[in-house]
Amino acid sequence: MKGLVFSELMDMVEAEHGLAVLQDVLDQAQPSSGGAYSAVGNYDHQELVSILGVLSRKVHQPLPDLLRRFGEVLFGRFVIKYPDFFVAPQNTFEFLSTVDRTVHLEVRKLYEKAELPHFDYEYPAPDHMVVVYRSCRPLADLAEGLILGCAKHYRESIDIERFDIPDETQSHSRFHIKRRSPQ
Amino acid sequence: MTELDLLRKKLERERRAREEAEEIIENMSRKLYSAKLTAELASKTKSEFLANMNHELRTPLNGILGFCDVLLSQVAGDLTGDQLDFLTQIRSSGARLAKTFGQIMSIASLQDGTEILRIEEVAVEDTIADMLSAAGARAQAQEMIFTVDIEAELPIVKADPIALLKMISNLIDNALKYSQPGKEILFLAYKNTEGAVQIDVIDQGLGMTEEELRNAIVPFYQADGGLSRKHEGAGLGLSIVQGLAEAQGASFALFSVPHTVTRASIVFPLGDRKGSSSASLPDAGTSHRPVRTTVDRAPAARGVKSL
Numbered sequence: 377m378k379g380l381v382f383s384e385l386m387d388m389v390e391a392e393h394g395l396a397v398l399q400d401v402l403d404q405a406q407p408s409s410g411g412a413y414s415a416v417g418n419y420d421h422q423e424l425v426s427i428l429g430v431l432s433r434k435v436h437q438p439l440p441d442l443l444r445r446f447g448e449v450l451f452g453r454f455v456i457k458y459p460d461f462f463v464a465p466q467n468t469f470e471f472l473s474t475v476d477r478t479v480h481l482e483v484r485k486l487y488e489k490a491e492l493p494h495f496d497y498e499y500p501a502p503d504h505m506v507v508v509y510r511s512c513r514p515l516a517d518l519a520e521g522l523i524l525g526c527a528k529h530y531r532e533s534i535d536i537e538r539f540d541i542p543d544e545t546q547s548h549s550r551f552h553i554k555r556r557s558p559q
Numbered sequence: 560m561t562e563l564d565l566l567r568k569k570l571e572r573e574r575r576a577r578e579e580a581e582e583i584i585e586n587m588s589r590k591l592y593s594a595k596l597t598a599e600l601a602s603k604t605k606s607e608f609l610a611n612m613n614h615e616l617r618t619p620l621n622g623i624l625g626f627c628d629v630l631l632s633q634v635a636g637d638l639t640g641d642q643l644d645f646l647t648q649i650r651s652s653g654a655r656l657a658k659t660f661g662q663i664m665s666i667a668s669l670q671d672g673t674e675i676l677r678i679e680e681v682a683v684e685d686t687i688a689d690m691l692s693a694a695g696a697r698a699q700a701q702e703m704i705f706t707v708d709i710e711a712e713l714p715i716v717k718a719d720p721i722a723l724l725k726m727i728s729n730l731i732d733n734a735l736k737y738s739q740p741g742k743e744i745l746f747l748a749y750k751n752t753e754g755a756v757q758i759d760v761i762d763q764g765l766g767m768t769e770e771e772l773r774n775a776i777v778p779f780y781q782a783d784g785g786l787s788r789k790h791e792g793a794g795l796g797l798s799i800v801q802g803l804a805e806a807q808g809a810s811f812a813l814f815s816v817p818h819t820v821t822r823a824s825i826v827f828p829l830g831d832r833k834g835s836s837s838a839s840l841p842d843a844g845t846s847h848r849p850v851r852t853t854v855d856r857a858p859a860a861r862g863v864k865s866l
Contacts, residue, residue, distance in 0.1 A: 379576075383576070386572075390569075395562075395565045395566070395569060396560065396565055399560065399565050399568055399569075410572065410575065411572050412571075412572040412573070412574075412575035412576040412579065413572075413576055414576040414577065414579045414580035414583070415580070416580050416583045416584065417576075417579050417580065417583060
């Protein structure tokens with residue numbers, strides 16, 4: 377998994393829980409990298425799950441909630457770091473539709489061996505989109521957080537209904553995203 | 560753990576992350592440098608191969624064409640009617656091969672950036688007069704109407720005269736190739752509304768769909784591709800025109816309505832020197848001969864620009 381995700385996680389934990397908590401978490405989780413993450417490096421995704429697992433116990437918040445929160449924060453960082461991706465899409469559905477064919481394409485140009493999740497899209501109705509998420513990592517909660525962060529960026533109200541599909545080889549979920557009408 | 564200790568540990572993590580990032584970037588830079596060297600070597604090898612092929616193919620081909628001409632002139636002895644026909648076929652096939660090869664070399668050097676152009680101040684009409692006369696004769700032979708309409712006092716342009724000839728020759732070749740007997744091919748040169756010199760070659764031939772127009776400048780593309788295609792050629796003409804236009808700072812545009820009309824336009828940047836063309840084209844005879852009509856107004860007035 378790309379180091380950028382880890383370095384952003386370190387920043388978020390420090391910003392939201394303090395440097396002492398971050399140090400405690402790293403001391404307990406004992407990630408093999410030692411918690412020194414560079415944005416251009418690659419690290420085992422288990423380190424992320426392990427760090428968030430320790431944090432979850434420490435701050436008494438469920439792991440899925442922490443992953444979703446991290447997803448929201450991470451999306452906000454993407455908007456700041458990669459503004460070009462957000463020029464053309466005008467709303468949540470439009471942006472999500474570009475992830476596989478544009479965002480991941482650009483990521484692969486820089487990181488040929490990046491193991492990225494795969495997305496398929498369905499559009500049952502104008503205000504209803506289905507994002508089918510497949511990944512070799514069990515990070516559907518993080519994906520959900522990223523979708524929520526996307527809606528926040530476009531200042532849209534959405535409801536997400538998630539269906540996890542049992543799959544022995546990969547994480548597989550269907551996100552039914554419904555756009556609420558403006559009040 | 561004191562705050563100072565925490566900050567020290569954070570600093571240590573960041574130092575290690577920075578060192579790791581530096582190592583990754585160094586490795587990537589080495590790989591990029593190596594890939595650049597490989598690409599440069601491949602490009603050099605390709606250029607050398609093309610230069611060799613240029614010599615190896617052109618030399619025997621020139622021999623074949625030259626001796627065909629000698630035999631056809633019958634200075635080496637009289638030929639029977641069949642022999643003349645066969646030799647004419649050999650000459651024509653050889654000329655076609657030479658032309659295709661020349662086009663392949665042109666597109667290769669344009670793509671390589673090794674095409675050397677000599678941009679100078681050019682009087683368009685003087686430069687293309689002979690070629691237009693020859694094109695008129697070809698049109699006449701194919702029973703087509705070839706109309707030339709060049710605005711008087713056409714400004715001097717900045718172009719490479721040989722490239723200019725090559726571009727217009729390719730456009731007229733295409734117009735002749737895709738037109739039918741009885742149809743008109745229009746050659747226009749005029750000062751457009753922006754004050755630049757524009758050359759249009761307009762034909763009433765097959766025309767192109769939007770998709771075909773998009774692909775028209777893709778090298779080796781032919782709208783009627785495949786084994787069943789009716790028109791010969793390597794599909795390089797328009798790519799060469801586009802490449803030469805770019806290399807000269809000119810612009811090239813295509814407009815077409817299938818089975819109705821195609822207009823190919825080149826717009827040249829103006830030269831610094833004032834002046835105009837002086838050569839004269841053959842006078843109008845019948846409508847099947849090259850026609851020169853000097854006009855004092857832009858062709859837009861005739862509705863040409865609305866195509």
